[in-house]
Amino acid sequence: MNEMIKPASGGLVPTAPTRRDIGIRRRYAAERRFRFYGLAAIAFGLAFLFILLWSVVSKGYTAFQQTEITLPIEFSEKVIDPGNKRATDPNVLVTANYPLLMRNALAEKLGVSATDRPALKQISAMVSDSARVTLRDMVAADPSIIGKTVPVTVLASANVDSAFKGQIDLSVAETNRKVSDQQIGWMNQLAEQGVLAKGFNTGLFVNGNSSRPEAAGLGVALVGSLYLMGIVLVLSLPIGVAASIYLEEFAPKNRLTDLIEVNINNLAAVPSIVYGLLGLAVFINFAALPRSAPLVGGLVLTLMTLPTIIIATRAALRAVPPSIRAAALGLGASQMQTIFHHVLPLAMPGILTGTIIGLAHALGETAPLLLIGMVAFVANVPATPLEPSTALPVQIYMWANEAERAFSERTSGAIMVLLAFLIIMNLGAIMLRRRFERRW
CATH class of the missing domain: 1.10.3720.10 (MetI-like)
Known part of the structure; x- marks a missing residue:
């Protein structure tokens, strides 16, 4: 922007910048700073948006999967209706001990004795309490399955689900986590046999609210x-x-x-x-x-x-x-x-x-x-x-x-x-x- 003058001895030397030149330079510099501030603000906002979305997605994408247990369950008449009263009293089918059916089938699959009460208690804790409703609804819809063995898929408990998804640190001491070493061994055994696997969590979209997280839905x-x-x-x-x-x-x-x-x-x-x-x-x-x-x-x-x-x-x-x-x-x-x-x-x-x-x-x-x-x-x-x-x-x-x-x-x-x-x-x-x- 500086003008050049030609002295008497020859050659060109720059003149001092005028006030107008200084003003133009300042305006250009201010424009560059404003553009930088705008880009920085956009980058700052996008960074926080990415952090927000990442924190939500990284914690929530596993909610669209649910650990399930598929077993052939014997709908034993001795457990469901030992007195054969369902013809006169339909409430018998509602109040039956359905979790016992699931526990017995799972214990048989794992080779656990029916007299090992501590092990049976841990087996029961691996299955969601919602299994009771699943089996009850099956019997209520078709009482003819009593006495038969039918493959049934039920939800695993919340602790087993979290452990199977890798959300529980299994390297810590057994007393500091909600799944025992024995349950972890059974979980791995069932996974190898194809009995325990992850599937799409349709219950998240169709189930109502529940005190059991594995059965809760929207x-x-x-x-x-x-x-x-x-x-x-x-x-x-x-x-x-x-x-x-x-x-x-x-x-x-x-x-x-x-x-x-x-x-x-x-x-x-x-x-x-x-x-x-x-x-x-x-x-x-x-x-x-x-x-x-x-x-x-x-x-x-x-x-x-x-x-x-x-x-x-x-x-x-x-x-x-x-x-x-x-x-x-x-x-x-x-x-x-x-x-x-x-x-x-x-x-x-x-x-x-x-x-x-x-x-x-x-x-x-x-x-x-x-x-x-x-x-x-x-x-x-x-x-x-x-x-x-x-x-x-x-x-x-x-x-x-x-x-x-x-x-x-x-x-x-x-x-x-x-x-x-x-x-x-x-x-x-x-x-x-x-x-x-x-x-x-």
Whole structure:
């Protein structure tokens, strides 16, 4: 940038930099620093995002696998119905000692004597307590299997499952772990025989909550979240769009509408737990709606989502060029026809995007659902939105507070499922915007 002058003796020498040159250099240096800071901020955020995802995935991917034991089990009549009373008393098939059948079959496979009580006790501890329900349901569905030997697959206990997945340090002293050396030897023996193996954990998606981590699942939470999102979508979308159209197209510009707009913007920033308190006071205490029901949760989340949808819808309506309205009105269309035939279709991409983002926000909320009782222990899948249920984020919260080690794996797995739903919803919003968006 320096100019060159030619002295009397010949040759070129640089002149001193001018104030303008110094200013340009400073601006260029400031621009380079700003770019560096921006790249550093992006790298910093991506690093923390990678650490978060890695910590969740590394702990939770094993939750999608479950250790199972497959054995031929003799449904002995002496154990199930020794008095042959099932014809007159069906409760006999419900109260039978089904774990004894599994223990006997496993002891026979391992070559353990029926008189070795300490060994039999350790064998029983290798099988999940949910085996009782599995065998009972089989007999209840088909009583003719009594007296027969049928291959059955049941879940291993949580401790055996963790040990088989390598989550327990087997090099420590036996007294410092929950699986004994003898159980480890049996586990390896059964694995070599193909009796004990890992399979896809379908129970994680279909089972309800359970105090036994190996049998606990997200079935109730998934159905409850589906009910919640359905209620929020049905209520918040038409109400939010109608309110936005009125405020943007019909409402006069005065102090009242200005006050309404300010309050809508403020409601979007209200903490979600406040909506939970509102739902507890209005929907449960005053309206006497059932506690822990998805209906109440959907109403609370609708109130929380409405400001987001209204703000997004108004922005989408405002983005439609005024020339569209003027052209429609100039051709004789009424104001209603102009809005519903021309303005609203053009604003639909923004409306759908705001709605999906609002639903994704509602799907991840926990605090308002805790206050209305959706933190209850629910084992059965709700048939209607009026029955007790829970939701995905609440189920994660409940499992995170459990003391057993195996629930930590389930917690991370549930977080992965929730993140998958959120990613799908946000990708859907992006695709809808790109599919229907028009550039002016």
